[in-house]
Amino acid sequence: MKLLKHENEQRIGNLKKGDRILLVDGVSVSFDGFKALNNLSFSINYGELRCIIGANGAGKSTMMDVVTGKTKPHTGHVIFGEAVDLLEMDEPSIAEIGIGRKFQKPTVFQNNTVFENLELAMKDDKRFFKTLFSKLNGEQRDKIEETMKLIGLQELSSQEAGILSHGQKQWLEIGMLIMQEPKLLLVDEPVAGMTPQEVENTAEILTNLAKDNAVVVVEHDMEFIRSIAKKVTVLHEGSVLAEGNMDAIQNNEDVRKVYLGE
Numbered sequence: 001m002k003l004l005k006h007e008n009e010q011r012i013g014n015l016k017k018g019d020r021i022l023l024v025d026g027v028s029v030s031f032d033g034f035k036a037l038n039n040l041s042f043s044i045n046y047g048e049l050r051c052i053i054g055a056n057g058a059g060k061s062t063m064m065d066v067v068t069g070k071t072k073p074h075t076g077h078v079i080f081g082e083a084v085d086l087l088e089m090d091e092p093s094i095a096e097i098g099i100g101r102k103f104q105k106p107t108v109f110q111n112n113t114v115f116e117n118l119e120l121a122m123k124d125d126k127r128f129f130k131t132l133f134s135k136l137n138g139e140q141r142d143k144i145e146e147t148m149k150l151i152g153l154q155e156l157s158s159q160e161a162g163i164l165s166h167g168q169k170q171w172l173e174i175g176m177l178i179m180q181e182p183k184l185l186l187v188d189e190p191v192a193g194m195t196p197q198e199v200e201n202t203a204e205i206l207t208n209l210a211k212d213n214a215v216v217v218v219e220h221d222m223e224f225i226r227s228i229a230k231k232v233t234v235l236h237e238g239s240v241l242a243e244g245n246m247d248a249i250q251n252n253e254d255v256r257k258v259y260l261g262e
């Protein structure tokens with residue numbers, strides 16, 4: 001059995017597919033008396049691809065801010081793995097134990113190649129400096145190759161990131177997150193501004209990624225959600241309005257009332 005590095009890793013537990021990886025329980029966040037999150041509760045399992053949808057202002061970004069430690073809620077619990085209390089941790093420690101977040105706008109190193117971007121993102125504190133002076137070992141090289149394959153950029157390994165298409169930059173950034181070896185990935189509006197073909201590729205990348213991780217996708221593009229979704233959580237006014245597969249969501253009375261005014 002692999003030795004556990006520190007206490008928090010022990011508290012994450014030995015996650016298997018279907019085990020709960022994230023619990024958000026009774027979380028409320030107020031801004032000047034306005035409740036952006038209102039007793040929000042839901043959970044995500046390891047090996048799951050979950051879509052979170054909701055109108056503007058429903059609380060999606062605030063929820064991700066809470067999970068990644070940017071915003072501390074007034075009430076509630078947020079537990080990672082078996083027993084890691086995320087509310088006791090700061091943002092860098094949360095990233096370090098395996099929660100990665102991809103923002104909408106890609107922020108790759110424009111003047112470096114695809115390969116170098118992935119190398120720089122590798123989970124190794126001193127990698128950034130080592131890149132100039134030392135060679136990668138076989139295992140590290142394999143990890144980069146494997147990631148390039150997953151994000152569909154292996155043919156573009158030595159291409160400068162600056163000349164990639166918008167979609168390719170998004171995939172590269174997903175790849176850079178993967179290099180950090182996260183267990184849970186939060187992805188914010190991944191397909192905004194993409195061509196239909198890029199949207200299709202992104203659906204495939206995220207679906208593959210969710211096999212060995214947990215992936216939470218926040219997205220407005222309903223076509224895309226329909227193409228990837230197994231389970232969808234609908235947020236409304238800071239709480240869960242409905243949860244289920246896409247058919248159940250579309251036929252849910254509360255959802256229809258809120259979205260279609262029925």
Ligand SMILES: Nc1ncnc2c1ncn2[C@@H]1O[C@H](COP(=O)(O)OP(=O)(O)OP(=O)(O)O)[C@@H](O)[C@H]1O
Binds near residue numbers: 032036054058
């Ligand atoms: N720092 C803040 N100060 C005051 N109000 C805030 C702050 N952050 C968010 N809000 C408010 O909280 C509510 C929820 O915002 P949030 O950004 O989480 O919604 P969202 O579902 O991500 O919306 P969108 O789809 O537009 O990104 C909104 O009404 C927003 O105006």
